[in-house]
Amino acid sequence: MTAASPLALYREAVERQGFVPDEAQRAAAARLDACHRALHENAASDECQAVSGVYLWGPVGRGKTWLMDGFHRHLKVPARRLHFHHFMRWVHQRQFQLSGTADPLAALAQELASEVRVLCLDELFVTDIADAMLLGRLLGALFDEGLVLVCTSNQAPDRLYADGFNRDRFLPAVAAMTRHMAVVELDGGQDHRLHPGKPCQRYWVTEPDRPSALVAVFDRLSVGEAKGSEPSLDFIELGHRRIAVERCCERVVWCRYTELCEQPLAALDFIALADEFDHVLLSGVPRLSDASASTSIARGTEDGAERIEAGERELPPLSRRDDGVRRFIALVDECYDRRVPLYVEAEVPMEELYPHGYLAFPFRRALSRLQEMQLARFGTR
Numbered sequence: 306m307t308a309a310s311p312l313a314l315y316r317e318a319v320e321r322q323g324f325v326p327d328e329a330q331r332a333a334a335a336r337l338d339a340c341h342r343a344l345h346e347n348a349a350s351d352e353c354q355a356v357s358g359v360y361l362w363g364p365v366g367r368g369k370t371w372l373m374d375g376f377h378r379h380l381k382v383p384a385r386r387l388h389f390h391h392f393m394r395w396v397h398q399r400q401f402q403l404s405g406t407a408d409p410l411a412a413l414a415q416e417l418a419s420e421v422r423v424l425c426l427d428e429l430f431v432t433d434i435a436d437a438m439l440l441g442r443l444l445g446a447l448f449d450e451g452l453v454l455v456c457t458s459n460q461a462p463d464r465l466y467a468d469g470f471n472r473d474r475f476l477p478a479v480a481a482m483t484r485h486m487a488v489v490e491l492d493g494g495q496d497h498r499l500h501p502g503k504p505c506q507r508y509w510v511t512e513p514d515r516p517s518a519l520v521a522v523f524d525r526l527s528v529g530e531a532k533g534s535e536p537s538l539d540f541i542e543l544g545h546r547r548i549a550v551e552r553c554c555e556r557v558v559w560c561r562y563t564e565l566c567e568q569p570l571a572a573l574d575f576i577a578l579a580d581e582f583d584h585v586l587l588s589g590v591p592r593l594s595d596a597s598a599s600t601s602i603a604r605g606t607e608d609g610a611e612r613i614e615a616g617e618r619e620l621p622p623l624s625r626r627d628d629g630v631r632r633f634i635a636l637v638d639e640c641y642d643r644r645v646p647l648y649v650e651a652e653v654p655m656e657e658l659y660p661h662g663y664l665a666f667p668f669r670r671a672l673s674r675l676q677e678m679q680l681a682r683f684g685t686r
Contacts, residue, residue: 309379311337311372330368333361333489337376337455340487344423344453348382358423358454360482362461363491365673369457370427372491376455377425384423388642389456390572390635392426393436396443410442418450426456428638430667431466437475445481454486459670462488503681509650511588519551519559519586519650526584527554541581543574551588559586566632575632575639585640590651593633593659593668595624623663630664634671641674646683649675 315334318324336359343356359376361369377386387395396413403409417424424447431437447454458465462482466475482488509518540547541558548568551559558578565578565587578585624630640647651658655675659668677683 310341311335311376311379313338314375314379315372327368329363329491330372333359333369333372333491336487336489337372340453340455341376341380344380344382348422353451355451355485356453358456358486360454360456360458360462360486360488361491362458362488365459365670366677367491369491373425373427373455373457377423380423382422383420384425385421386425386427388427388638389429390639391576392424393433393439394573394576396439397435400439410439411446414443414446414450414452418447418452421452423453423455426454427642428670429456429458429465430460431469431475434470437466437469437472437478440478441475442477444478448481448485454482456486459666461490462486504679505681505683507646507648507678508655508675510654511650511652517588517650519588519648522648523552523557523559523586526557527552541578543570543577546570546574551586556583557586558582558584559588561589562587562591562629562633563589565636566629570632572635572639575636578636579639579643579645582645584646584648585636586648586650587636588650590633590649590658591626592653592657593626593630594662595626627663630659630662630668634664634667637671637674641678644684646678647675 311334312331315331319326340356340359347354347356361373363369374386377384399413399416400409403412406412431440444454460467462479465479466472469475511517539550539553541550541553542548546568548560548564548570550564551561553559558581637647639645655672658672659665662668
């Protein structure tokens with residue numbers, strides 16, 4: 306065990322930094338430690354031997370990302386750390402650029418494996434049918450090239466894309482992960498994001514007939530640099546689409562929920578948003594759970610669809626708000642991963658935003674991340 310090994314980092318955090326001991330974290334750190342040690346022993350050897358990756362999964366707030374980031378930070382072999390959304394953006398772009406080659410995915414896998422020995426992916430979560438089809442072949446090709454994968458997820462590998470349409474085409478990815486990675490469950494029963502810390506309010510409930518709390522927040526963050534305050538005149542561009550803003554300055558933007566979450570935007574647009582701004586303010590967030598769930602979603606909707614042999618499938622109920630909820634989750638994920646504080650003003654308290662519904666599972670992650678953002682330790686980059 307080296308001074309900068311994952312297990313040493315865990316022990317230092319517990320013994321010197323006040324972290325709460327967690328046996329599940331310790332076991333995961335030990336597995337990462339074995340991978341870390343094998344990679345460096347392999348690099349010092351003349352022979353390149355197979356090294357098993359690590360798949361960390363469990364509920365929100367268990368320390369998966371923290372453990373993986375410590376592992377990545379102290380690697381001495383070529384490695385890359387990406388959020389899963391960012392990785393898939395690169396895959397789709399690179400596949401398009403390689404479209405003239407005989408096998409773009411194989412070429413992509415060879416290219417990536419020639420650049421890095423280790424790929425770390427945070428928040429692996431598959432809902433998109435296009436991503437599922439790509440990963441079915443891509444992960445196997447990456448492992449064949451000798452790349453070591455370390456990732457985090459809220460789901461076990463065999464639960465990824467569990468109810469997805471044509472899931473049989475994703476199963477090769479599941480088989481490849483379980484064959485080439487040690488699957489480690491992290492659930493010590495504690496959400497470490499909720500441990501006490503100095504509070505920093507970034508969530509408000511709208512008060513009728515009173516000015517928005519975000520006015521003072523924007524003024525404080527922008528330090529008098531605002532371009533203007535008339536919403537009808539101000540906009541930003543995301544993915545060649547104009548998005549109206551309430552107020553905007555060089556590194557702070559204030560948007561309404563209807564503009565960011567009810568427009569046809571995608572995770573890539575929120576990546577661009579976090580690239581440009583250090584603080585994001587979001588007002589007008591409604592109660593996101595909707596009692597009037599629709600059961601007549603058009604065929605072709607891939608999220609959660611169940612494949613039936615005859616070609617018919619019974620689709621689970623979706624709320625009329627769920628498209629916006631998906632974008633809200635993607636926005637929270639991107640801000641959290643990039644350490645960009647998200648300031649929210651909503652119709653209801655945080656815990657009442659989405660207590661039930663089709664997207665309750667991924668929303669629990671978003672809720673945990675919003676709760677951590679209410680602590681001063683969550684800061685800008």
